[in-house]
Amino acid sequence: MMLGVAFQGERGAFSEEAARRMFGRGVVTLPQRSFDDMFVAVTTGVADCAMAPIENTLAGPVVRNYDLLLEHDLTIVGEVVLRVVQNLIALPGVTLAEVKRVYSHPVALEQCKRFLAAHPHLEVASASDTAGAVKMVAHRGRRDEAAIAGAPAAEAYGAHILVGGIESNTRNFTRFFVLARPDRAAALPVTAEAGRERKTSIVFHLGRRPGTLYRSLAGLAEADIDLTKIESRPIEGRPWEYSFFLDFMGDRTDPPVERALSHLATHTENLRILGSYAKGEP
Amino acid sequence: MMLGVAFQGERGAFSEEAARRMFGRGVVTLPQRSFDDMFVAVTTGVADCAMAPIENTLAGPVVRNYDLLLEHDLTIVGEVVLRVVQNLIALPGVTLAEVKRVYSHPVALEQCKRFLAAHPHLEVASASDTAGAVKMVAHRGRRDEAAIAGAPAAEAYGAHILVGGIESNTRNFTRFFVLARPDRAAALPVTAEAGRERKTSIVFHLGRRPGTLYRSLAGLAEADIDLTKIESRPIEGRPWEYSFFLDFMGDRTDPPVERALSHLATHTENLRILGSYAKGEP
Numbered sequence: 001m002m003l004g005v006a007f008q009g010e011r012g013a014f015s016e017e018a019a020r021r022m023f024g025r026g027v028v029t030l031p032q033r034s035f036d037d038m039f040v041a042v043t044t045g046v047a048d049c050a051m052a053p054i055e056n057t058l059a060g061p062v063v064r065n066y067d068l069l070l071e072h073d074l075t076i077v078g079e080v081v082l083r084v085v086q087n088l089i090a091l092p093g094v095t096l097a098e099v100k101r102v103y104s105h106p107v108a109l110e111q112c113k114r115f116l117a118a119h120p121h122l123e124v125a126s127a128s129d130t131a132g133a134v135k136m137v138a139h140r141g142r143r144d145e146a147a148i149a150g151a152p153a154a155e156a157y158g159a160h161i162l163v164g165g166i167e168s169n170t171r172n173f174t175r176f177f178v179l180a181r182p183d184r185a186a187a188l189p190v191t192a193e194a195g196r197e198r199k200t201s202i203v204f205h206l207g208r209r210p211g212t213l214y215r216s217l218a219g220l221a222e223a224d225i226d227l228t229k230i231e232s233r234p235i236e237g238r239p240w241e242y243s244f245f246l247d248f249m250g251d252r253t254d255p256p257v258e259r260a261l262s263h264l265a266t267h268t269e270n271l272r273i274l275g276s277y278a279k280g281e282p
Numbered sequence: 283m284m285l286g287v288a289f290q291g292e293r294g295a296f297s298e299e300a301a302r303r304m305f306g307r308g309v310v311t312l313p314q315r316s317f318d319d320m321f322v323a324v325t326t327g328v329a330d331c332a333m334a335p336i337e338n339t340l341a342g343p344v345v346r347n348y349d350l351l352l353e354h355d356l357t358i359v360g361e362v363v364l365r366v367v368q369n370l371i372a373l374p375g376v377t378l379a380e381v382k383r384v385y386s387h388p389v390a391l392e393q394c395k396r397f398l399a400a401h402p403h404l405e406v407a408s409a410s411d412t413a414g415a416v417k418m419v420a421h422r423g424r425r426d427e428a429a430i431a432g433a434p435a436a437e438a439y440g441a442h443i444l445v446g447g448i449e450s451n452t453r454n455f456t457r458f459f460v461l462a463r464p465d466r467a468a469a470l471p472v473t474a475e476a477g478r479e480r481k482t483s484i485v486f487h488l489g490r491r492p493g494t495l496y497r498s499l500a501g502l503a504e505a506d507i508d509l510t511k512i513e514s515r516p517i518e519g520r521p522w523e524y525s526f527f528l529d530f531m532g533d534r535t536d537p538p539v540e541r542a543l544s545h546l547a548t549h550t551e552n553l554r555i556l557g558s559y560a561k562g563e564p
Contacts, residue, residue, distance in 0.1 A: 056516070057516050060515055060516050063342055169519050171518075171520070171521050211502075211503040213509060213512065214496070214500065214502070214509075215503070217495065217496040217499070218496065220493075221492075221493040221497070224492055225492065226492035226493075227495060227496075228522065229522075229524075230495065232512060232513065233342055234337075234338070234339050234341070234342050236340055236451050237451050238453070239339040239453050240339065240510065240511075
């Protein structure tokens with residue numbers, strides 16, 4: 001049985017690179033047009049799991065994936081942290097002086113703003129995904145066009161790296177969640193990993209009463225549990241109320257975590273444990 | 283002296299509507315190409331203040347404006363909450379059956395997804411701003427194109443509302459900050475408002491030690507101060523560390539708020555008070 005991993009974007013995307021990092025090169029990667037399609041592919045059983053980017057250290061949260069976590073009943077079974085290296089990619093033989101226009105995803109363009117500012121002759125144009133921009137440039141065959149993407153995208157489309165490592169800040173990481181259907185989670189090879197620190201992710205709804213966030217965090221703080229990330233998303237139809245997504249160290253079966261979760265359940269609405277998983281390391 | 287208010291987008295944008303709501307119809311509104319340009323216009327003195335959208339109750343935070351608050355030394359002098367009504371807008375005389383393609387900002391398209399799903403013959407295309415999409419449709423003069431935007435955009439470009447109120451959820455509000463240079467804030471008419479509840483916004487940096495967020499909130503919670511919003515943004519070059527933006531009820535000169543801010547200053551890095559201002563009401 002081959003493991004099928006859904007990811008958003010074209011072949012060569014950072015998400016596909018993350019899938020190979022997690023499951024090895026033999027995995028079957030299944031490109032999806034959108035994050036919505038990626039969640040549907042797992043929910044309907046077309047894919048065994050999804051590789052969902054959730055946060056980048058320069059750009060911040062991938063909010064659509066946070067919202068989709070609430071809309072679907074998938075569980076987080078793993079975490080991958082990928083160092084993101086951006087490259088200027090063009091047809092083989094093209095020189096920097098020939099390039100007039102550069103395509104990429106707006107977040108990738110933003111990550112390379114110092115390089116672009118230093119090369120003002122390059123006109124920038126946004127594309128819906130980094131690897132897709134390389135695919136388009138390779139397909140059109142124009143020598144005055146280039147794309148910004150990861151190295152696997154250059155390889156995937158027979159293009160070449162004109163300038164490597166052009167991101168403004170090298171401390172550029174994307175964190176991914178590996179998502180699976182709860183009834184299929186146990187069968188994934190990721191759950192067998194041992195000897196790595198564990199993390200747990202939860203989500204709950206907070207109403208508008210003063211002090212509720214503080215009280216909801218008390219159980220975690222008193223157990224000295226390390227809260228690594230807090231993210232809030234608006235709730236449709238309930239203006240100024242939010243869903244809070246928390247990531248913290250520890251497995252849901254650790255007694256201090258169990259106690260903190262019991263405390264949380266009494267101070268919040270709709271508490272849902274999204275999963276416990278091995279911490280990803282770059 | 284006319285008051286000049288910078289806003290992002292084309293004439294007829296929701297931000298321009300918010301500026302007129304705050305300052306009256308006699309205000310001089312100054313369209314800017316980007317949020318970055320809008321901040322620069324105020325910093326350099328070209329505009330007296332800016333009308334910056336910070337949060338929408340369906341789409342969430344406007345993250346670029348959070349980041350720009352950190353990069354510039356502007357102060358929040360007011361808040362506006364605007365009910366966002368989306369409309370399908372086309373040339374005068376055009377009927378719904380004639381329209382084949384609809385342009386708008388991706389957030390506006392998302393806000394109208396039920397209407398668009400119920401009219402599958404409409405192909406959607408993204409534009410960089412809602413009013414700009416109306417301007418483009420009006421300029422091109424094609425009867426098979428329409429845009430989604432607010433009513434003032436239809437008026438601004440001589441177009442007409444084909445279907446009004448097409449947003450999926452009517453509890454759709456955008457919250458704006460009015461931003462000014464600290465040395466010019468006192469001269470703005472907004473500071474003279476009385477009899478309205480006050481709010482304060484702050485930002486600080488939290489390191490990676492366990493329990494720091496909880497301890498930083500303790501001072502606010504113990505004073506029964508109502509925390510209305512918490513938002514975090516990544517810090518460039520310091521992976522997994524965040525700037526936290528907090529909004530809460532009360533003026534910075536209220537004694538309980540003063541005490542809570544002193545407590546916060548001892549538990550956080552780089553605490554900055556972004557401003558105290560009258561609460562906006564829809």
